[in-house]
Structure formats: C-alpha cells, structure tokens
Amino acid sequence: MLHITPDQDAEAALPTVVFLHGHMSAKEHNLHYAYQLAEKGLRVILPDALLHGERNEGLDEVQISLRFWEIVLTSIEELAFLHKELHRRGLVAGEPGVGGTSMGGITTLGAMAVYPWIKAAAVMMGAGNYVELAQAQMAQYESRGFQLPISAAERERMLATLAIFDSERNQPKFNGRPIYFWHGEQDVTVPFEPTYRLFKNLENQYEAAPEKIVFTREREAGHAVSRKGMLEATQWLAKHLTD
Secondary structure, three states, X not given: OEEEOOOOOOOOOEOXXXXXXXXXXXXXXXXXXXXXXXXXXXXXXXXXXXXXXXXXXXXXXXXXXXXXXXXXXXXXXHHXXXXXXXXXXXXXXXXXXXXXXXXXXXXXXXXXXXXXXXXXXXXXXXXXXXXXXXXXXXXXXXXXXXXXXXXXXXXXXXXXXXXXXXXHHOHHHHOOOOEEEEEEOOOOOOOHHHHHHHHHHHHHHHOOOHHHEEEEEEOOOOOOXXXXXXXXXXXXXXXXXXX
C-alpha cells in the first residue's frame, strides 16, 4: 500500500481516508486523490486490491474478472484489518472514511453495509446493488459462450453472501452517515441508473440532514471521473472527517 501524509505529520493522529482503486488499476493511479486530501491535512491509505498492482499474480483480464467478487469481498475484509491497525498505531483521529473509484466505489458501498465505524464515504462511479450486478455479470459471460466454473448451488451461495453487502437490501445500515456519489450518465461499465436509484432511496433517511448525501451527475461523462468530481469528493471527505 501507499501511505500519504501531510508534511511533518507522519506520526500524528490525523483524520484518515482509505481510498480504493478500480478493476485492472492499482494504488498509484489514485495518487491525485491522495495529494488533494493530504493538502487538506488528512492521512491517506492506498491499498492494492487482491490480484492487482504489487499483488499481481500474472493472470489475464478475463481470469481476474471471473474473480471480481472475491477481490471485492477480500478488500472489505482487509478494511477491518486496516481500521484496527490504524487505531493500534495511534494514527487516526476519530474514525476513518472510505472512498474509491469504480470497483473501489463498489467496495466502499459494500463496506458501508457491514462497518458502522466508517465515518464518511465517497463513491466514484460505484454501485451497491451487488446481487443484481453479479447476476448481470454472469448473464453477460454466459451470453458470450463462457462456461462459468461454478455449480448452481455455488451460485446460490455466492448470491446469498453478496446479499449481506448489498446496499439496496441493507439501506438502514447507512444510518445517515455522510456519503458523496459521483457518476457519469454515459457510463457503460458501471451503469448510472442503479446507483442513482440507490441515492434516491437513501434520501429518505437523510431528511433531517439532507446536506449529508450528495449525488453529482455529469451528463456527458462515461467511466472516468472528471477533475470536478475528484475535487468535490476530496473536499467532501475533508469536510466530514475534520468536523
């Protein structure tokens, strides 16, 4: 992982963000987020996901894609370790936030469903409809003639596990915590509509504090976060982790 801090503050207890990269990316590809956050006085942890970056095992994109949900669930599990270790070392002030791009945004939403300690979140072109997304992915592979290496029973067990982390099925777990969404309307990799639908459904629980949930949509954007979105997300995290 990469560990980014403001100058002279490497050992101090600081507001902290764990920021997660996307599918087929790596930790260093989000250094611009880390720079903006460190400039605002935050500590940033950038981990490599399983099979990515320095954890690469020489698999091709198809092999890695077939293990997509294993990667996501491993990253969620590893967040618990990072959380414990940040506190053990006295490096975090209060509780950390979590954010990410694409697969990292998907992971962030799953983590919000199981970790009440996450103080604030930023979801950049992510999705929380785990079960629906997994079913669509499997259907897509099968339509291309891939024989998925799992039995019907294994498929059902996998979907039951993903339901535990599914944002649409676990909306009360968000518990009014600050969350920022960015999504391009032309995104064909992680579709816009399900994430926007989640945002509209979540708005009900934020009625008393509507400023704690924001969705920035960009009409012409595809699967690439704009500079505007990156700056908004980092400002959002800094504001809600230093309050």
